[in-house]
Amino acid sequence: MRLPLVFISVLLCRGLAQSTVVDNYIASESPIAKAGLLANIGPSGSKSSGAKAGVVVASPSTTDPNYLFTWTRDSSLVFKVIVDQFTQGIDSSLRGLIEDFVGAESVLQQTSNPSGAITTGGLGEPKFNIDLSAFTGSWGRPQRDGSALRSTALITYANWLIKNGNASFVSDTLWPMIQLDLDYVQNNWNQSTFDLWEEINSSSFFTTAVQHRALRQGITLAQAIGQTSVVSGYTAQAENLLCFLQSYWNPSGGYMTANTGGGRSGIDSNTVLTSIHTFDSDAGCDDATFQPCSDKALLNLLTYVNSFRSVYSINSGIPTSQAAAVGRYPEDVYFNGNPWYLSTLGVAEQLYDALLVWNQQQSIMVTPTSQPFFALFQSDIAPGTYGSTTSTFSSLISSIKDYADGFVAIVADRTPADGGLSEQFDKNTGAPLSAVDLTWSYASALTAFAARGGFVPESWGAKGLTVPSICENNPGPTVSATFNVNATTVMGENIFLTGSVASLDTWSPDNALALSAANYPIWSITVDIPANTNVEYKYIRKNNGVITWESDPNNEVSTPASGTITLNDSWR
Ligand code: NOJ
Ligand code: NOJ
DSSP: OOOOHHHHHHHHHTTOOHHHHHHHHHHHHHHHHHHHHHHTBTTTOTTOTTOOTTOBOSOSOOSSSOOOSEEHHHHHHHHHHHHHHHHTTSOGGGHHHHHHHHHHHHHHHHOOBTTBOTTTTGGGOOEEOTTSOBOOSOOSOOOTTHHHHHHHHHHHHHHHHHHTTOHHHIIIIIHHHHHHHHHHHHHHTTSOEEOTTSOOEEOBHHHHHHHHHHHHHHHHHHHHTTOGGGHHHHHHHHHHHHHHHGGGEETTTTEEOSBSSSSSOOOOHHHHHHHHHTOOGGGTTOTTTTOTTSHHHHHHHHHHHHTTTTTOGGGTTOOTTSOOOOBSOTTOOGGGSOBBHHHHHHHHHHHHHHHHHHHHHTEEEEOTTTHHHHTTTOTTOOSEEEETTSHHHHHHHHHHHHHHHHHHHHHHHTSOTTOOOOSEEOTTTOOEESSSSOHHHHHHHHHHHHHHTTOOOOOOSOTTOOOOSSOOOOOOOEEEEEEEEEOOOOTTEEEEEEESSGGGTTTOTTTOEEOEEEETTEEEEEEEEESSOEEEEEEEEEETTEEEEOOSSOEEEEOOSSSEEEEEEEOO
16 A cells, blocks of 8 residues: 555654655555556557557557557566566566567567668667557657667576577577667667657767667677677677767766757756666676766766756755655756656666665775765765775665665655556646656666665676777778688697777787687688778787787778678788
């Protein structure tokens, strides 16, 4: 049972801790959120009539707004929750639904639409009709986060299947879909995109970050199933994405700027959603990937939350050390600009993720960047590392937990008696607003609750990444190049390849690509390299750390616009 606001206040006056109020809300809301999410998935969800199998309806609302469509972003985030619940053994009944999703998305990938056909940009289409046909009305397109988020959901399932003895389904069914999405990311990440709110056409932090994550996961999966020809191309663009990701940080403002265009402050829920959807507890508080407990993401959270204090009247009078209702961005005018459930829950989730890592590490590091965030809880706190035996550590953990719970308590207050979660709640009255039963709102409740409960999502390889010192921003199209070189070697000696482009590791003998000797004395590798480019390269020999380069001049190839090429060389 949900507790009405007055009752919560009474309980608080009686000294019932906020954490108990939140515990109670989670206990009653979890099954409602789960059922609400499932109700919006075809073919048998009770609120998704007309939706084909595996299709996620964004909301059953058909007017003001009409959300009876399926968005790749919403669907993929929703299915990530479902896949996590299935693979973690929380709900083993979900497998059929996941396979329906795979089926639906494989049709959508191949459906020509106003963004293009499968090989000409169609994977950037943001939304489709729920019968799996293209939506042909005007819209903010393309949106290049969808294919990345979809591959993250599919890869998470693929990893489970491999561990559970079904690698053939991965190779035969999932990998071809994943590769389409990741090739699209590889080839288009630097093209402009509408942001996740479908309004600004530029580059967008959330999109860049989820693209980066997807490529990293794709590389690991490709290696696991022997699809190694994609590895160097994906790695090169993952490096470029990680590099580009850094440019969104605005040090004087203390936040990540959500979009490179748009003419707003750039303070945006986009950035908090990025932290939670790219959380990897193995990466600790790394700020290269803006982990939830990284100093940049914490200062960003503070800046973002505070930007709504004077914008929504329901926030008036709440001290800055306490949670507030938050929305997409302070300048928002959609439905007059209101708090969103998924944004408010997103802040709680970032903080729960951060707490999880601090507890895991048994220390909290305060840097000059994150100091203003920690000063909310201890005004005189100095930069430094506070270990678990210090009173600062325990008092920060407990105050930050309270602060985080405060965001859930706000959502609890604004949840109607039946537990339904719409898209927004009114900035003046707190009443639910806009699309009812928003599937993404339910998903955001489930992930925030899970994070509070200590759920650690599968790592995606964020640990130990180093930001390249030079960013290359123009991947463009690629061709698949097979390099064969006839080279006689002595025992212990191996042949490698490097060259003038990032996918050939830019003349780095250390990172040069290893060739296979399966057809000795022909050594081979297949790599995606830039199309329409003059590429120079050399083979090198390595023998016990001794490197021998081919003699000058460099080998050269002028690549075609598309397709595959084979280079048959002899060691010089
Ligand atoms: C509909 C989009 O879904 C929403 O995000 C946007 O704010 C409005 N159109 C207004 O452009
Ligand atoms: C509008 C939101 O801005 C967008 O992010 C979402 O995909 C659609 N509504 C559907 O929920």
